[in-house]
Amino acid sequence: MLATLLTDWxxxxxxxxxxxxxxxxxxxxxxATLRLDANEHEHLALQRWRGRxxxxxxxxxxxxxxxxxxxxxxxxxxxxxxxxxxxxATLYGVLHVAPMPQLRSQADLVGQRADELRRDARxxxxxxRLVDQALALARDLTADPPTxxxxxxxxxxxxxRGSRDGEDVWLAIAPRPVNGDPHSELxxxxxxxxxxxxxxxxAGSVRDGIRQRFHTLVDTAGLDEDRARDWxxxxxxxxxxxxxxxxxxxxxxxxxxxxxxD
Numbered sequence: 001m002l003a004t005l006l007t008d009w010x011x012x013x014x015x016x017x018x019x020x021x022x023x024x025x026x027x028x029x030x031x032a033t034l035r036l037d038a039n040e041h042e043h044l045a046l047q048r049w050r051g052r053x054x055x056x057x058x059x060x061x062x063x064x065x066x067x068x069x070x071x072x073x074x075x076x077x078x079x080x081x082x083x084x085x086x087x088x089a090t091l092y093g094v095l096h097v098a099p100m101p102q103l104r105s106q107a108d109l110v111g112q113r114a115d116e117l118r119r120d121a122r123x124x125x126x127x128x129r130l131v132d133q134a135l136a137l138a139r140d141l142t143a144d145p146p147t148x149x150x151x152x153x154x155x156x157x158x159x160x161r162g163s164r165d166g167e168d169v170w171l172a173i174a175p176r177p178v179n180g181d182p183h184s185e186l187x188x189x190x191x192x193x194x195x196x197x198x199x200x201x202x203a204g205s206v207r208d209g210i211r212q213r214f215h216t217l218v219d220t221a222g223l224d225e226d227r228a229r230d231w232x233x234x235x236x237x238x239x240x241x242x243x244x245x246x247x248x249x250x251x252x253x254x255x256x257x258x259x260x261x262d
Contacts, residue, residue, distance in 0.1 A: 005034065005066055009059060023071065031071040032058055035174075038067045044102050045149060045177035053094030054172045055162065072171055073161035081196070084156055085213050087170050088189055089220035091159065092182060095172060096148035099179035103149065106180025107142035110234065114138045117241045125250055126240050130257055134237035137230045141181065152176035155188035183227040186217050187235035187256070194252045210259035233257045 005011070006024070011034060015023035020037035043060035046069070050056075059068040076084045114135055117124065121131050151158070153176045162171040190213055196202060197209035204212075214232065218225050240253035 001064055001066075002036065005036075005061070005064070009034075009068060011068070024068075026058075026068075030058075033069050033071050035067045035069065036065065038062070038065045039174065039176045041103055041177050042175055043067055044100060045151075045175045048097060048100060048149065049095060051164070051171075053091050054175070055160065069173075070162065072173065075161075076156045076159050076170075079156075081209065081213055082216050084159075085189060085216035086220045088154055088156075088159060089217045091151075091154065091170065091172055092185055092221045092223075095151055095154075095175075096182045098148065099146045100149055100177075103177050103179045105146055106150065106178040106184065107146070109178060110138050110142050110238070113238045113241070117238060120241065120244075124241050124244055125247075126237055126244075126254060130233070130237055130254065134234050134257075138234045138238075141184075141227070141230060141234060144181070146179035146181065148180070148182050150178050150180045150182065150185055152178055152185075153188055154185055155192040157192065158188075181227075181231065182221075183223050184231040184235060186214065186223075186228055187232045187239070189213060189217060190232060190256045190260070191236070191239070191252055194255075206255060207259045207262060210256055211262075214260050229260045232260045 010027040011024040013022065014025045014031065020035060022034040022036070024032050024034045026032055043057060043062055046054055046057035055072055056070040057067065058070065060066070076087060079087065117131065118135055121128070124131060151172055153174070154172055158172060158174050159170050160173055162169055190210055197206040202209055218228050236253040236257035240250045243249040
């Protein structure tokens, strides 16, 4: 498939692969990245954003999960929590465009995962009160119609350095787009780089670190705090159910869900 894509799209390899990402050059010398594991409907969201707040899509073959996108730089690995959260929260306002009819509804996805959690409620390694709370909140939060296209998995590693009109900018990559509620976007930012909450240079407790990220995201994006908090609980518990055999990830999910409510 790779050989066929390189031929069909007139691409030349331009370095070593990074997993399913290959640096390439086009026939006119443009430096780009060929991605071979694109998410379903990823190309639709990138087409809709047209390079505003997200990496620019150059070409797509959804049947082969292949995308050709602009070459971008490093991620937010060196950015401190508050700075990184401000950067990501600013992107929310750019990426959350009007819903697209081609995308799946967040309500359908959450409803399906909530049903699976409900069936496993007695065995999932999450306190029962949190499970019951998440199921009730999921029902209430998904009752309203979707208001925006969501990235779906926006966190530290999904934001890269790019350029627009000669200026350095931060751009989102690798969306898992759905139509839904912008308040649901925060949870990945609270769960990723979890070990840094307890790092020697971190100020305060793990709980303090989680709450600092949460409030920075809410305040910068201008979101409703209560609704954002409820979505963090829902997404944390649903994710814990999906990774229930990974003790560290489950612990992180439970800790996040509790911290935003204390």
